[in-house]
Amino acid sequence: MIMTDTAQYTCGKANKAASYIIQLLQTRCQRIHLAGSLRRMRPQVKDIEIVCIPKKEVKQSGLFSDIKEEITDRNFIEALATITDAIIRGSAEGRYMQIKTNSKLCPDIYLDLFMPQPEDYYRIYAIRTGSAAYAQSSRRLEAQRMGRGKRAGPVLPGSVRCKNRQLGKRNLHPQKRPGQHYPATSLEKRRRILQVARPGIYRS
Numbered sequence: 327m328i329m330t331d332t333a334q335y336t337c338g339k340a341n342k343a344a345s346y347i348i349q350l351l352q353t354r355c356q357r358i359h360l361a362g363s364l365r366r367m368r369p370q371v372k373d374i375e376i377v378c379i380p381k382k383e384v385k386q387s388g389l390f391s392d393i394k395e396e397i398t399d400r401n402f403i404e405a406l407a408t409i410t411d412a413i414i415r416g417s418a419e420g421r422y423m424q425i426k427t428n429s430k431l432c433p434d435i436y437l438d439l440f441m442p443q444p445e446d447y448y449r450i451y452a453i454r455t456g457s458a459a460y461a462q463s464s465r466r467l468e469a470q471r472m473g474r475g476k477r478a479g480p481v482l483p484g485s486v487r488c489k490n491r492q493l494g495k496r497n498l499h500p501q502k503r504p505g506q507h508y509p510a511t512s513l514e515k516r517r518r519i520l521q522v523a524r525p526g527i528y529r530s
Contacts, residue, residue: 335432344376347376357378381398410425412519421442425439430508
């Protein structure tokens with residue numbers, strides 16, 4: 327995760343901004359959860375972290391080829407484009423994207439979007455939700471499993487903290503007119519964003 331800004335936002339405002347994003351993407355994802363400092367209900371947060379598995383669509387490799395590949399669903403990318411001011415890093419076809427959102431409620435707040443494989447989903451979710459000690463311990467264990475780094479220490483019991491386990495569920499039901507904090511995105515800008523998120527989505 328790259329932090330490009332030191333601006334901080336109150337938990338209440340950031341929560342409203344995140345609620346709309348989750349509501350926007352949840353029908354286009356197999357799974358989606360709020361994570362990070364906002365999930366832990368820190369009074370001040372620097373960004374929004376979301377862990378999700380976008381739905382896929384099947385694409386044929388060539389006109390006369392039987393080979394098919396799964397790519398990120400176009401509806402997911404188009405929904406993401408409506409709240410994107412700029413893509414800082416990554417793409418919708420990868421495992422991580424950092425987006426500068428166009429939120430009016432939390433100007434320039436960044437969205438860190440983690441998109442792990444299904445079998446790795448809850449491990450990444452635990453790392454992104456847990457304490458720094460838990461995340462460091464998990465990275466050491468992964469390094470040990472891959473045969474590199476120092477021997478990992480024990481995972482600290484109870485290190486995944488969540489002051490309110492219902493927060494994520496409540497976030498799926500924001501106040502009325504949840505999209506009022508995001509401006510309408512012009513068609514031209516949306517097309518530019520989509521080209522970065524998934525190159526080749528539009529034919530020239």
